[in-house]
Every structure is written in C-alpha cells, then in structure tokens.
Amino acid sequence: MSTTLQPEAVSAPTQLLVGGLWVDSSDGMTFEVEDPATGEVIAVVADGSVEDGLAAVSAAYEALPGWSATPPRQRGEVLRRMFDLMTERTEELARLIVRENGKALPDARGEVTYAAEFFRWFAEEAVRGGGDLHTAPSGANRILVLRQPIGVSVLVTPWNFPAAMATRKIGPALAAGCTVVLKPASDTPLTALALGALLGDAGVPAGVVNVLPSRRSGPVVGAMLHDPRVRKLSFTGSTAVGRGLLHQAADCVVSCSMELGGNAPFIVFDDADIEAAVAGAMVAKMRNGGEACTAANRFLVQRGIAADFGRRLAEAMGAMRMGRGLDEGVQLGPLVNAASRDKVAELVDGAVRDGARVVVGAGAPAGPGYFYSPTVLVDVPSSAAILREEIFGPVAPLVAFDTEQEAVELANDTEYGLVAYVYTSDLRRGLRVSEALESGMVGLNRALVSDPAAPFGGVKQSGLGREGGHDGLLEFMESKYVAVTW
Numbered sequence: 319m320s321t322t323l324q325p326e327a328v329s330a331p332t333q334l335l336v337g338g339l340w341v342d343s344s345d346g347m348t349f350e351v352e353d354p355a356t357g358e359v360i361a362v363v364a365d366g367s368v369e370d371g372l373a374a375v376s377a378a379y380e381a382l383p384g385w386s387a388t389p390p391r392q393r394g395e396v397l398r399r400m401f402d403l404m405t406e407r408t409e410e411l412a413r414l415i416v417r418e419n420g421k422a423l424p425d426a427r428g429e430v431t432y433a434a435e436f437f438r439w440f441a442e443e444a445v446r447g448g449g450d451l452h453t454a455p456s457g458a459n460r461i462l463v464l465r466q467p468i469g470v471s472v473l474v475t476p477w478n479f480p481a482a483m484a485t486r487k488i489g490p491a492l493a494a495g496c497t498v499v500l501k502p503a504s505d506t507p508l509t510a511l512a513l514g515a516l517l518g519d520a521g522v523p524a525g526v527v528n529v530l531p532s533r534r535s536g537p538v539v540g541a542m543l544h545d546p547r548v549r550k551l552s553f554t555g556s557t558a559v560g561r562g563l564l565h566q567a568a569d570c571v572v573s574c575s576m577e578l579g580g581n582a583p584f585i586v587f588d589d590a591d592i593e594a595a596v597a598g599a600m601v602a603k604m605r606n607g608g609e610a611c612t613a614a615n616r617f618l619v620q621r622g623i624a625a626d627f628g629r630r631l632a633e634a635m636g637a638m639r640m641g642r643g644l645d646e647g648v649q650l651g652p653l654v655n656a657a658s659r660d661k662v663a664e665l666v667d668g669a670v671r672d673g674a675r676v677v678v679g680a681g682a683p684a685g686p687g688y689f690y691s692p693t694v695l696v697d698v699p700s701s702a703a704i705l706r707e708e709i710f711g712p713v714a715p716l717v718a719f720d721t722e723q724e725a726v727e728l729a730n731d732t733e734y735g736l737v738a739y740v741y742t743s744d745l746r747r748g749l750r751v752s753e754a755l756e757s758g759m760v761g762l763n764r765a766l767v768s769d770p771a772a773p774f775g776g777v778k779q780s781g782l783g784r785e786g787g788h789d790g791l792l793e794f795m796e797s798k799y800v801a802v803t804w
C-alpha cells in the first residue's frame with residue numbers, strides 16, 4: 319500500500335436538481351457519502367423522496383415541448399459545449415470520482431475522457447435522427463416514417479462509472495429531444511450532481527436534465543415508472559434489480575433499455591501472442607480495479623500454455639501498486655464499500671475451499687478502506703461460485719481447456735452474455751469463435767471494447783438494447799408511420 323497524502327476538500331453540489339433549481343429533499347432527509355479509501359464521510363447529500371421524484375418528472379414533462387422543438391443542430395451544439403466543458407474540467411471531475419468511488423486516478427481520468435466523448439458523439443448524432451420514405455408494395459401509397467423523441471426518460475445508473483454511465487444515457491436522450499430524470503447510485507451521487515451543474519453551464523435549459531440522488535431507490539423509481547408521463551427507462555446496474563424494474567415497467571408499458579451484469583470469458587488459444595494476451599488480460603481484468611460489467615470474469619486458457627500464462631499474469635497482478643486512488647503512482651484503489659470487499663473475499667475463500675490454488679494475492683489488507691489484493695487463482699473447479707457470479711473485484715480465476723469446442727461451451731455456460739474476449743493469431747478461428755460466442759460484444763485480440771461510436775450491450779440476461787453508436791440514439795426515439803397518398 320502506498321503512503322496516504324492529505325485528502326482534499328470535495329466541491330460538488332449536494333442538493334437535488336429539479337426544474338433548474340437546487341433544492342433540499344421535500345422531507346428534509348439526507349444521506350452520507352463515504353470515501354472508500356478511508357471510510358471518512360466526504361459529503362451529506364439530499365435524499366430524494368417519492369414527492370421529489372414526481373416533481374422531477376413534472377419538470378421534465380414541462381420542459382419537453384421546448385426541448386424537442388429545439389432544432390437538432392442547436393441541441394447538438396449544446397452537447398458539444400458540454401464535451402468541451404468536461405474536457406476542460408477533466409482533472410477536477412476525475413478527482414471527484416476518486417473521492418466517492420475509490421478508483422485510481424488514471425482510471426478516473428480515463429473515465430472522464432470516455433464520458434465526455436459521449437457528448438461529442440451524440441452532438442454529431444443529434445442531426446442524424448433520420449427517417450424513411452418508400453412505396454408500399456401494393457403501389458397504393460407511400461410509407462413515410464418519422465423519428466420522434468420518445469418523451470420523458472428516467473435514467474438509473476450504477477456507482478462503478480459515476481460519470482460515463484450517466485453521459486452514455488444523457489447524451490443520446492438529449493440528442494433525440496427527450497428530457498430526463500437521472501437517479502445516480504447512492505454510493506456516488508456527487509459526480510452526477512457536478513455533471514448536472516455543468517450541463518446548465520453548457521446551455522441545457524431548466525428542467526431538461528433533473529438529477530435526483532436517493533437512498534429510497536425502490537419507491538422513488540417505482541413511483542416514476544407508474545407515472546404515465548414517463549415513457550422510457552434506461553437502466554444500468556445488476557441483473558437482479560433490472561429484472562424487478564422490467565416487471566414494474568410492464569404496468570405502464572414503459573420502453574426499457576437495460577444494461578445489466580456480465581460474466582465475461584477471456585479465452586486464450588495456444589497460438590496467441592502470449593505477451594499481448596497477458597497485457598490484454600490486465601486491461602480486461604484490472605481496468606477500474608475489476609469493478610466493470612465488462613471485466614474478464616473467467617480466464618479460459620488452452621492447456622499447453624495455461625501454466626505459463628498463469629505465471630505471467632500473477633507476476634503482473636502482484637506488481638500492481640495498491641493504495642488511495644489520489645496518491646501518486648497508485649494503480650489500484652479500494653473497492654467501493656465494505657459489502658463489495660466482503661463479497662470478493664467470500665468468492666475467493668469459496669473457490670479455495672472447492673480446490674482452487676492461490677498463485678498471488680487472496681487477502682484484504684487491514685483498514686482503513688475497503689482494499690482487496692490483486693489475486694490469481696488456478697485449477698478453479700467448474701463448481702466454484704466464482705465462475706458463475708460477477709466478481710466485481712481484482713481477482714482472476716483460471717481454467718484450462720483442451721479444444722476450441724470446449725472453450726466455446728465453457729464460455730457460453732452462463733446466464734450472462736455481455737462481452738467475451740478471444741486471443742488467437744489465427745484470424746479465421748478468431749472470427750469463427752466470435753460468431754459462436756453468446757455475447758453482445760467480442761474483443762478479438764483486444765481487451766477494451768467500450769467506444770461511444772459502437773453499439774454497447776448484452777444478450778441473454780445481460781440486457782436489452784444498445785448504448786452508443788447510432789443505436790444509442792434510436793433507443794430514445796419512436797418511429798411514427800404515416801401512410802400517405804399523393
């Protein structure tokens with residue numbers, strides 16, 4: 319662990335943003351935000367009530383006609399200004415993310431850049447809503463298809479990328495002409511509130527973006543989903559919570575985009591460039607300290623190279639510098655809270671009980687802070703829970719396989735299907751396996767798939783819909799068909 323410097327003050331709004339005004343919760347409730355590296359309380363934030371949620375929906379509903387009628391070019395220019403503002407404030411935003419989330423500063427800087435890029439991309443997409451016109455097969459009429467904003471959208475985001483998960487939704491929603499209520503995770507509301515303030519500076523009119531931190535997520539989001547003025551839910555979070563929200567959205571037939579959990583396989587064939595595969599493994603596993611839905615969760619390595627790969631990966635993992643995210647040279651911060659740290663420890667202990675062998679790590683250093691050491695496990699039996707559940711921490715379990723078919727079967731043996739990684743120098747094999755994998759995304763000889771210009775999303779129980787690319791814009795639009803005779 320590195321030595322800890324003096325923490326710096328946190329500067330971000332702590333009230334709710336409703337209709338362009340900063341307000342306290344209607345019942346005066348608040349909650350505390352902790353620094354996961356120290357356990358210290360860094361802010362006290364307004365805790366949005368059901369009444370506040372409905373007031374935010376009203377504000378978004380009132381702002382909708384004006385914003386949806388704003389020329390697309392003008393909407394795009396506002397988004398582009400937001401990209402510029404975020405880029406100018408990268409360091410400030412990155413340090414805020416570290417304080418409330420714990421991640422290492424280089425990861426936080428990377429997140430701000432990635433998050434800002436959604437505004438640049440959707441500034442460009444705002445003018446590409448498109449539509450369609452063609453002749454009916456009978457020749458009797460024309461089929462005219464208009465694309466219109468879907469309406470008031472509720473955005474619910476997780477704590478692992480406090481900026482990027484919000485901008486990946488706000489960018490396309492605003493580009494499409496929708497107005498939004500953002501409910502950030504209660505572990506990390508400060509970044510979302512800072513973004514809310516910055517959006518105002520960029521020229522987003524009052525009520526177009528409302529930000530509602532709340533510890534009462536269930537009732538607040540539930541009430542918004544049962545308000546008929548809400549037409550869209552865009553959720554990123556766990557599969558369990560997403561499933562529950564889909565049930566609730568059914569009552570008012572609310573359109574849902576769901577970015578849920580993952581259990582990514584990282585497959586290394588014996589013909590792969592092993593150095594590139596280990597470097598890729600470090601990115602796919604350790605970006606964001608392993609707290610990513612795209613994190614490699616199971617390393618499937620062809621038997622002939624399994625021992626060598628395991629040794630090299632353990633060496634790289636063991637060399638990582640862990641400490642408080644803001645400190646110089648730190649590559650791995652703490653997990654977001656005690657429950658996350660305990661869950662990682664439990665999965666590792668369970669795997670070891672089941673027969674896995676620890677090559678490096680497997681331990682939580684004494685506090686303060688919710689740290690867990692970078693860990694590599696080999697000979698992990700297929701029955702181990704660590705191969706079925708999202709680890710969401712710095713732990714790499716390795717499993718050896720013999721044939722290509724076995725690798726694909728093992729990779730697909732999960733209810734999730736967000737992303738998979740394949741390392742091989744045989745491009746034909748790489749594409750064949752990519753096609754056979756049940757996942758929404760594949761990294762082929764590449765460990766980073768996230769890109770605002772690409773459709774991000776999962777199959778199976780990893781979600782519905784796509785964020786980013788042109789698809790991301792369409793998630794916030796409805797097609798209206800007009801049958802025309804002329």
Ligand code: NAD
Nearest residue numbers: 475476477502503535536539555556559577578579580611
């Ligand atoms: P979570 O499901 O616990 O919470 C996500 C959000 O939902 C938070 O804002 C939370 O306050 C809110 N929430 C919790 N319970 C709710 C309820 N009953 N009703 C309404 N809202 C509720 O997830 P998390 O722990 O914040 O995030 C980690 C999870 O997110 C992981 O499973 C990860 O894979 C997933 N994730 C997915 C993607 C993706 O793009 N697929 C990206 C990042 C994270």
